[in-house]
Amino acid sequence: MSRFAPVRLALGAVALAGTSLHAQSALPDSLTRRIDGVFAAWDHTSTPGCALGIAQGGRTVYERGYGMSDLQHAIAITPRSIFHVASVSKQFTAFAVALLAEDGKLSLDDDVRRFIPELPEYPTRITVRQLMHHVSGLRDQWQLLGMAGWRFPEDLITEDDVLGIVRRQKALNFAPQSEYAYSNTGFTLLGVIVKRVSGESLRAFAERRIFAPLGMTHTHFHDDHTMIVPDRTSAYEPRPGGGWKISIPVFDTYGATSLFTTPGDLLKWTANLDQPVVGSARTIADAQVSGVLSDGTSIGYGYGMTLQTYRGLRAVGHGGADAGYRAHLERYPERGLALAVACNASTSGPQGLLRRVADVLLGASAPPVVPPVDTVPRVVGAEVLARFAGTWHDTLGHGVVRVRLSGDTLRLGTGERLIPTSDTSVRIAGQGAALVLRTAGGAVTGLRALPVGTRAVVFRRETPVTATPALLAAHAGSYYSDELDVRYVLVPRDDVLALEHRKLRNVTLTPAFADAFTTSFGATALFTRDAKGQITGFTLSDGRVRGVRFDREAARR
Numbered sequence: 001m002s003r004f005a006p007v008r009l010a011l012g013a014v015a016l017a018g019t020s021l022h023a024q025s026a027l028p029d030s031l032t033r034r035i036d037g038v039f040a041a042w043d044h045t046s047t048p049g050c051a052l053g054i055a056q057g058g059r060t061v062y063e064r065g066y067g068m069s070d071l072q073h074a075i076a077i078t079p080r081s082i083f084h085v086a087s088v089s090k091q092f093t094a095f096a097v098a099l100l101a102e103d104g105k106l107s108l109d110d111d112v113r114r115f116i117p118e119l120p121e122y123p124t125r126i127t128v129r130q131l132m133h134h135v136s137g138l139r140d141q142w143q144l145l146g147m148a149g150w151r152f153p154e155d156l157i158t159e160d161d162v163l164g165i166v167r168r169q170k171a172l173n174f175a176p177q178s179e180y181a182y183s184n185t186g187f188t189l190l191g192v193i194v195k196r197v198s199g200e201s202l203r204a205f206a207e208r209r210i211f212a213p214l215g216m217t218h219t220h221f222h223d224d225h226t227m228i229v230p231d232r233t234s235a236y237e238p239r240p241g242g243g244w245k246i247s248i249p250v251f252d253t254y255g256a257t258s259l260f261t262t263p264g265d266l267l268k269w270t271a272n273l274d275q276p277v278v279g280s281a282r283t284i285a286d287a288q289v290s291g292v293l294s295d296g297t298s299i300g301y302g303y304g305m306t307l308q309t310y311r312g313l314r315a316v317g318h319g320g321a322d323a324g325y326r327a328h329l330e331r332y333p334e335r336g337l338a339l340a341v342a343c344n345a346s347t348s349g350p351q352g353l354l355r356r357v358a359d360v361l362l363g364a365s366a367p368p369v370v371p372p373v374d375t376v377p378r379v380v381g382a383e384v385l386a387r388f389a390g391t392w393h394d395t396l397g398h399g400v401v402r403v404r405l406s407g408d409t410l411r412l413g414t415g416e417r418l419i420p421t422s423d424t425s426v427r428i429a430g431q432g433a434a435l436v437l438r439t440a441g442g443a444v445t446g447l448r449a450l451p452v453g454t455r456a457v458v459f460r461r462e463t464p465v466t467a468t469p470a471l472l473a474a475h476a477g478s479y480y481s482d483e484l485d486v487r488y489v490l491v492p493r494d495d496v497l498a499l500e501h502r503k504l505r506n507v508t509l510t511p512a513f514a515d516a517f518t519t520s521f522g523a524t525a526l527f528t529r530d531a532k533g534q535i536t537g538f539t540l541s542d543g544r545v546r547g548v549r550f551d552r553e554a555a556r557r
Helices: 029-038 086-102 128-132 141-147 159-167 184-198 202-214 263-274 281-287 350-362 382-388 469-475
Strands: 017-020 023-025 050-056 059-066 068-070 236-238 244-246 259-261 306-310 313-322 325-332 337-343 390-393 400-406 409-412 417-422 425-428 434-440 443-450 458-462 477-481 486-493 496-500 508-513 516-519 524-529 535-541 548-552
Touching (some): 029 059, 050 350, 086 184, 086 281, 086 325, 128 184, 259 263, 263 281, 325 350, 337 350, 382 417, 382 434, 400 516, 469 486, 477 535
Antiparallel strands (some): 050 059, 306 313, 313 325, 390 400, 409 417, 477 548, 516 524
16 A cells, blocks of 8 residues: 555554544654644644645545634634635536536537627637636636726625626637636636536535535535634734734635635545546546647646646645635645645645645655756856846736846845846746746847746836826826726826726836836736827736726816
């Protein structure tokens, strides 16, 4: 049988022994002490924390809670504590659709408009499978709603809100199957498809076909924000100046999110991926095969599951983040090992915690981690640093990066330090990402982001502009987006444009280069002009959303 290394464990006949209300273990104390040490920063009565579950060979061998479920009522996290696990939900939504395909109720290659006819008719049809693989090109619901004025996590967001804004979109981010771009919209639509095809809500269908058969008795899709859930955790984010503040999402939308569960229940699901009880062996296998783009590029994503490697081992899983909740689930099939971490603190970093636990269990039996980019700092001259400084624009995704040189230190406009690793590369401090200069004949031609995903992100140097009263006045005015049903009024204020809106507060637009501004929430506004050079509007892009149109309105008298 599989075994942890360096400690050999014979677990076949060992029952879980309850060591306390907060932990259950079939592991030796020498190992659990090291595992618990990973969560030492969260194991306090004054902080939120995490719950951990470990399974070997399909059987749970360790469960433990660290920190507090509810700071207001001094309730500790235990293995029974229930968490909102955000995007970990996606694999269950995708699997529900796959079960309907098994039943012959639909095909994964069906046009989505067969089930959701109110979806706009784009030049290229979108299939159910493309929703599952994030290759549909659909703009992401959260960015769209945020641009339209919804506040996170304060405002209630419903399925109708998502469908309403999706129906208004006039374009896609890209042609279906040509790129991979994470889209929560696609998974909300998958949840709608389950409801319309099965005649049951996603919550009821998943309970009947997945959760009940697997004994996941603490799991449900939370489709009613007013529902009382025993053992539910609260969630938190740091309060400026110290302490914590409550940060709980208010959703009546599901499919992309809203699964409530425990690490122990999630491990019952991972056991099903090794020894199927629910779903055929063929469906389980297909769920863990990477989708591909039209040019054959692998996307590293299956049916709501990321397909990666860690320390030379296959790592099948997914993370989740909503408001103060964070979660990560990962399974290493070659070792029969699965781990689940759910946390109620926005700063918890569950993937890092999970992999540190995996390191304890794997020991030296797996290859060491290989950094995705060169991480060795190098000393370079001022002339090398100066080549990175400037304003850079990803013309396809419309992202803008500012790099400034202060003394002998490079920083991104957002403040992160850039650490030189060669004459042509810098690493973003504390991250695995890097920026690499592209040159031709000794001249800098662009800046490339690493690691490369399914699309190479290349930035072109732009000539920055200085904010002047004339420049700001030329771009000021009232702009309306039919795609968002929202009006922005842009008003000059000092060296920026201030955005006036009844809900969006303290939003500013800062000039970047000719007719381009960056917003304080991370989006890029590219202004457009007519043949006479008059500004007609702008497009707004923000990572998972590209090119949302705003038209300039006539001046009001």
